[in-house]
Amino acid sequence: MAATVSDAAAPAHQFPLPKILTNPASTPPTLITQGAEGRLYKTTYLRPDTACALKYRPPKPWRHPALDQRLTRHRILSEARILAKCRRDGLRVPSVYALDESAGWLMLEWIEGTPVRVNINNRLGNRTEGIEDDEQLKDLMRKIGTAVGKMHSIGIIHGDLTTSNMMLKPPSAGSQSDGAAGLEGEIVIIDLGLAGGGVHDEDRAVDLYVLERAFGSTHPRAECIFDEVLEAYKKSFKQAGVALKKLEEVRMRGRKRSMLG
Ligand SMILES: Nc1ncnc2c1ncn2[C@@H]1O[C@H](COP(=O)(O)OP(=O)(O)O)[C@@H](O)[C@H]1O
Ligand SMILES: [Mg+2]
Incomplete structure (x- = not known):
């Protein structure tokens, strides 16, 4: 009765799926996001109740095939x-x-919750006032700062820090209090x-x-x-x-650049 993954997925995805997703x-995989470089699917790993995220970088027809293969392999191995x-x-x-890495995919633990971007926007709604007094939102900001600080302290530079590239994983069911919104x-x-x-402060500042x-x-507004x-x-x-001192210099350079157009 259950359709095979390829049957189930074919109408939903107009693109070829990596072999692992047609098992x-x-x-059946669900397409979560589709970016310029890759797609993110939700599927399962080994057991039907173990959700996972499959990050797939399809071949880019506009790139030289050998170069494309090398780049894809490099990025997947580097991320892992x-x-x-x-x-x-x-x-x-x-x-x-x-x-x-040759097939272009990386399978990761599925993180419950939403990108922090979504939590912040939901919280803000269309409010324009009282944002600077929102202690819970400020607490979330502090958690972001602590996580980035931890990352830098272990010698990692992210390269694309945004509120879409961090998830807020809610406390496990049962322990969640009501007022937290x-x-x-x-x-x-x-x-x-x-x-x-x-490990350079300049890189951290950037x-x-x-x-x-x-x-x-x-x-x-936040x-x-x-x-x-x-x-x-x-x-x-x-x-x-x-690093924060350096950040001031980086901001100055940014301002100068935008003045020059
Ligand atoms: N491990 C994960 N668990 C749950 N959702 C994820 C996971 N990894 C990525 N996502 C979701 O997929 C989106 C895109 O993934 P991301 O790794 O940021 O790739 P991209 O390079 O396309 O931005 C994320 O913004 C997030 O919503
Ligand atoms: Mg991203």
């Missing part, structure tokens, strides 16, 4: 390596379940495809600057509480103060 034994290091060093990121839980940093090792700019354009991120970052590791 009739696994749960960095995820493994983060977990080893105690930063909450998805576990790596499996990968096939979806802001309780832990921050899980995701999308480390552009990440790399880095990482923070990317987040600051992305935050300002995604959540302009810009007034972004400082909470930096305050928590400052407390999160010894070197943080130096």
Whole structure:
């Protein structure tokens, strides 16, 4: 009675699926996002009740095939390596379940919850006032700062820090209190495809600057509480103060560049 995955998936996806997703034994994949570089599917790993995220980078017809293969392999291996290091060093990121760098996919632990972007926007609604007094929202900002600080303290630079590249994983069912309005839980940093090792304060400052700019354009009304991120970052590791000092220089350069057009 159950259709095979390829049957079930074919009408929903106009693109070829990687072989692993056409395995009739696994749960039909759901396409979660489709970006320029890749697609994110929700499916299962080994057992039908173990949800997982499959990140697939399809071949890019506009790139030279050999170069494309090399780039895809490199990015998948790099993301997996960095995820493994983060977990080893105690930063909450998805576990790596499996990968096939030649086929272009990486299978990760499924993180319940939503990207932080969604939580912030839901919380803001169409409010324009009282945002700077919203202690729960500010608490979420501090959690972001602490997570980024932890990441930098273990020598990882994210390369694409945005509120879409971090998830808020709600506390497990039963322990959730009512008043939290979806802001309780832990921050899980995701999308480390552009990440790399880095111990220079300049690199950390650029990482923070990317987040600051992305935050300002995604959540302009919450810009007034972004400082909470930096305050928590400052407390999160010894070197943080130096990176924040550098951030001021990076901002200046950014301003000069935008004046020059
Ligand atoms: N491990 C995961 N668990 C649950 N959802 C995920 C997971 N990884 C990614 N996602 C969802 O898929 C989206 C895209 O994944 P991401 O790794 O950011 O790839 P991209 O390079 O396309 O931005 C995320 O914003 C998030 O909503
Ligand atoms: Mg992303």
